Amino acid sequence: MKASIFVFNTVLGCVFASNVAIAGVVELRPNDPVYVKLGKNIYVDQCASCHGVNLEGQEGWRDKMVDGMRLAPPHDRSGHTWHHPDESLFNLTKYGFEAMIGSKYKVSMPVYEGVLKDDEIIAALSYIKSRWPADIVEIHNKVNADYKLNKEMEKKTGS
């Protein structure tokens, strides 16, 4: 269980993000009422069956496996969604775990490419962020700022 979280963190942070071309910059809009409203509908429609209407995730998500798969984690402060920058959350939702990790990975979460438009994915994630308390939003903004800085450094140093 630890191992998959580690892979996820590592891959999300660097390898994958730099391999995927996304038009424009991915930025969540938790303060934009239009995005948040659209995002709520999409979340309820597409995500809540696993991640919970109140972002609470599936019971036992920390250590229970079902059919060799992990359960859906919460998207509230008790989970780790807010540990990842906007772009990683977007890429994971759009392209799925296998694309992120670059190998086979058994997971119940669908790949949303071709199901949701980019804006709809951003809206669903913006809705999730709009539900976070101020201290978590602040930490997540810092995660984004650090991520951006790292990317700029990588560009400059070519690594």
Ligand code: HEC
């Ligand atoms: C059929 C169940 C299912 C649905 C529907 C689903 N997910 Fe997931 N999701 C999961 C599971 C299971 C995981 C964790 C997988 C793992 O770690 O192996 C996950 C993980 C995630 C993560 C990573 C969270 C973290 O803490 O690092 C994000 C982000 C996410 N889902 C977003 C979404 C969004 C947005 C939607 C709707 C557009 C959605 N999911 C729909 C099952 C689902």
